Ligand SMILES: Nc1ncnc2c1ncn2[C@@H]1O[C@H](COP(=O)(O)OP(=O)(O)OP(=O)(O)O)[C@@H](O)[C@H]1O
């Protein structure tokens with residue numbers, strides 16, 4: 403559904419994306435995981451035709467970006483990292499503008515708008531100005547807007563950044579439901595839990611380069627599914643093992659206080675990028 | 682082609698929603714400056730000045746209409762579009778949608794011209810209250826619309842070109858304000874020193890104030906004024922188109 407071939411984007415000497423090659427299958431839920439400045443947003447902006455690549459090619463549903471942009475535009479939905487709703491309009495007017503810009507049939511659009519407002523639980527705020535909305539409400543409205551013209555691929559750039567845990571979990575449910583209905587998802591995040599929860603495959607990127615690409619489970623397995631952790635002179639040390647028995651045996655042999663737990667994506671991330679990802 | 686008009690209508694529809702919500706406030710705020718101009722230059726100064734036997738108020742009102750339609754049309758497109766590009770990022774909604782650059786620009790420019798026309802009609806009404814004499818012919822309104830389009834298009838150029846809101850304000854200070862005062866609005870351009878006059882005659886507001894005044898006073902309208910305004914409209918539209926395509930190719 404989405405193919406990237408040697409994607410490069412350079413800004414005045416700084417290379418934000420450096421030879422990214424990957425492909426996302428139809429119906430997949432795919433995460434780009436990486437620290438600040440890794441090039442996630444830049445990649446999404448190229449895929450959504452807001453930036454042109456310096457080199458490399460991109461295909462979406464078989465259409466090449468830069469060749470068949472209008473065909474692609476009807477197939478994709480975009481939820482950007484920053485709020486870009488029209489604050490001079492109400493929630494409903496924002497959706498109508500989007501529907502008209504995408505040449506939707508008037509009757510179909512009316513029904514779809516009502517349906518999506520209900521889906522993102524904003525029906526009761528439909529006629530209020532967007533400027534009065536909270537961050538979570540704005541983000542939900544942006545998701546509704548992105549889904550309006552029934553795209554086949556949805557790009558979500560940090561969909562839950564800055565939201566409280568309750569809202570985040572509700573958004574996760576929403577995103578899972580969309581994926582279950584057959585929508586292909588490409589999301590970026592630096593919340594590791596989010597990638598673990600939502601995605602069947604994760605690409606870890608740093609400095610514009612692909613470091614690993616597998617399912618969250620396979621990434622953990624590659625490192626060793628169990629980790630022994632201990633403190634040594636104020637520093638956290640750890641070692642990875644394929645089985646709990648092996649981990650326990652090792653833990654018994656160290657003279658420090660140890661803890662054994664399951665490996666998670668964060669461990670993978672730290673091992674790969676050599677630094678912690680945090681908000 | 683049908684698509685094109687549909688897209689233009691969509692862009693204008695959004696502008697109309699926003700204007701309609703503030704129509705009352707828009708109309709009142711648009712009355713302030715023209716009333717001050719007419720009081721200061723028409724009535725206050727006008728008592729002491731005679732223009733070729735006619736009243737100064739009759740001379741200055743077409744100038745005020747020209748400069749006001751310039752300012753309102755420019756600012757109706759300029760600042761919101763600049764903000765949409767730089768701060769609100771709402772321009773992205775149009776860039777992501779399957780809508781062409783000409784349709785987008787036509788919609789924005791026409792909507793800006795509508796605001797310019799509304800404020801011009803307000804001044805025409807005020808001018809009659811102040812006792813000015815001007816002939817309202819179809820050609821008068823056609824010239825007014827043309828001027829609104831020219832400066833709405835210039836507003837689009839400035840909005841897409843300027844990299845900050847401050848630059849936008851500077852553009853107004855260095856380009857619009859001098860034109861407001863020099864381009865045959867408050868006094869005849871031929872009263873200016875030769876060198877300055879040559880430059881002023883080339884500025885886009887000058888043919889508009891000449892032509893609008895000629896129509897209001899029922900004197901001859903030179904076709905050169907129309908050609909100049911038409912050329913400026915095409916030039917500004919072309920520049921805006923180029924800038925928008927550059928943004929798409931970033
Ligand atoms: N318009 C631009 N001009 C110059 N440099 C840019 C531009 N946009 C992005 N960059 C640079 O490209 C690099 C990647 O930025 P990008 O926004 O893609 O990172 P990101 O992975 O989305 O980070 P974050 O997690 O903070 O959102 C950064 O070094 C950034 O400074």
Ligand SMILES: [Mg+2]
Nearest residue numbers: 442443444483
């Ligand atoms: Mg980002």
